[in-house]
Amino acid sequence: MNAAIDNKTFYGRDFLTLLDYTPNEIDTLLKSALTIKQNKAEYEDALKGKSLGMIFENASTRTRVSFEVGMTQLGGHALFLSPRDMQIGRGEPVKDTANVLSRYVDAIMIRTNSHELVEELAEHASVPVINALTDGYHPCQAMADLLTIYEYKNELKGLKLAYVGDGNNVAHSLLAAGAKVGMDVSIATPKGYEVNQEIFEKAKEAAEKTGATLVQTNDPKEAVKDADVIYTDVWASMGYEQEQEERLKQFSEYQVNSELASLAKDDFIFLHCLPAHRGEEVAADIIDGKQSAVYDQAENRLHAQKAILLALISNS
Numbered sequence: 001m002n003a004a005i006d007n008k009t010f011y012g013r014d015f016l017t018l019l020d021y022t023p024n025e026i027d028t029l030l031k032s033a034l035t036i037k038q039n040k041a042e043y044e045d046a047l048k049g050k051s052l053g054m055i056f057e058n059a060s061t062r063t064r065v066s067f068e069v070g071m072t073q074l075g076g077h078a079l080f081l082s083p084r085d086m087q088i089g090r091g092e093p094v095k096d097t098a099n100v101l102s103r104y105v106d107a108i109m110i111r112t113n114s115h116e117l118v119e120e121l122a123e124h125a126s127v128p129v130i131n132a133l134t135d136g137y138h139p140c141q142a143m144a145d146l147l148t149i150y151e152y153k154n155e156l157k158g159l160k161l162a163y164v165g166d167g168n169n170v171a172h173s174l175l176a177a178g179a180k181v182g183m184d185v186s187i188a189t190p191k192g193y194e195v196n197q198e199i200f201e202k203a204k205e206a207a208e209k210t211g212a213t214l215v216q217t218n219d220p221k222e223a224v225k226d227a228d229v230i231y232t233d234v235w236a237s238m239g240y241e242q243e244q245e246e247r248l249k250q251f252s253e254y255q256v257n258s259e260l261a262s263l264a265k266d267d268f269i270f271l272h273c274l275p276a277h278r279g280e281e282v283a284a285d286i287i288d289g290k291q292s293a294v295y296d297q298a299e300n301r302l303h304a305q306k307a308i309l310l311a312l313i314s315n316s
Contacts, residue, residue: 010311014122015130016115017137018176019202023210026146026180033147033300033307040073043310047076050313053105054132055081057112062274063132063140066301067109067309074306076313079105098124106313128312135169136199141273142173143304146181148297149229152269157182157210162227162264164188164220164254165281166247167195170233170273175200175214179207186215188223190250220254227264231271232256232281248280257283261291269293 009025018026036043052071056064064080071078086097098121101108107128110118115136122129131139150156161178163171167189175195178185187195194216207214217223224230235251236244261268270282270292278284287294 007311007314007316011313011315012128013312014128015139015308015312016118016122017131018139018142018173018180019206021180023180023182026143026177029143029304029307029311030147030150032311033143033303034151036306036310037300037303043074043306045075046310047071047074047106047313050074050076050106051104052076052078052309052313053081053101053108054078055083055086055108055110055112057083057110058133060111060132062298062301063111066305067132070302070306070309073302074309076106076309094120095124097121098129099126102126107309130308130312133169136172136196137176138169138173138273139176140301140305140308141170142177143308144297144300145174145231145271145273146177147300147304148271148293149183149269151296151300152293153228158184159228160184160186160226161229161231162186162188162223162225163231163233164223164256164260165232165251166235166237167193167216168233168237170231171195172199172203174231175203176206179203179210179212179214182210182212184213184215186217186223186227188217188220188254190254191218193250194218220260221263224260224263227268229269229271230256230261230264233273234275234277235281251281255281255283256286258285261286267291271297274298 054067068078102125108125109130109132111132113135115134118131118134153159161183163174171187172195175185204214235247270286272294276287
């Protein structure tokens with residue numbers, strides 16, 4: 001990681017999925033995140049006078065706090081915007097919301113279900129739009145994941161990450177992240193819960209340029225074998241809570257526990273984007289064990305997002 005931030009490369013761009021960024025650009029953002037993390041005081045006025053509009057259609061702990069605190073630590077200001085308090089919640093066209101907010105704020109962060117809505121917002125906004133989670137992708141989480149893995153392993157290319165669970169937005173962004181940095185990613189899901197095939201093919205196309213191997217399987221043991229990183233997520237993501245009981249049955253063989261983890265490398269690390277359900281997708285002795293990095297991973301949302309904000313908003 002030896003690239004420096006070139007604001008001509010990043011300034012004014014959207015951050016919707018890692019598939020939109022080159023391997024070198026991702027490497028640069030990760031280096032920036034490490035630098036910001038290690039030299040917090042030097043960036044206290046980096047975004048002085050800048051404002052971030054944060055639209056939340058879904059509940060949030062890490063995303064809201066990390067973005068809001070991140071803007072504050074960079075000298076800027078963040079505004080929490082709930083659809084219940086905005087005209088978009090009463091049917092105002094996305095085009096109008098995008099154009100109006102662009103006159104007020106320097107960037108828009110949005111957490112919603114529809115990835116198409118975020119793309120529409122980005123199409124009409126004249127300021128950067130940051131995807132803070134959709135049904136399709138969770139790129140800010142993936143950046144924090146890459147940062148955490150690098151801190152523990154001192155490399156990314158050539159490592160193997162095994163994801164066990166639902167083929168959801170987190171799985172999609174891990175595929176994109178691995179493909180871009182040359183990290184092998186194996187996804188194990190129950191039948192019927194695989195990742196989106198179109199996204200998988202896009203990631204495979206990117207992986208051809210970096211040498212990463214991407215695998216989709218229904219066998220968690222195959223996925224975890226010789227893994228450097230084991231990753232899981234809740235079995236019923238937001239919007240799928242009504243399927244909880246059915247998913248408990250379908251995913252019962254996909255818990256990350258000591259038996260499954262024994263197939264990974266001895267020095268594997270465990271990641272989970274949180275919130276976690278101990279006793280469901282992960283056993284307590286794994287997530288609370290010495291090889292768990294989940295709290296470092298959660299902290300790194302702050303640093304990764306500060307790097308993204310600085311790159312997209314700062315014009316100096």
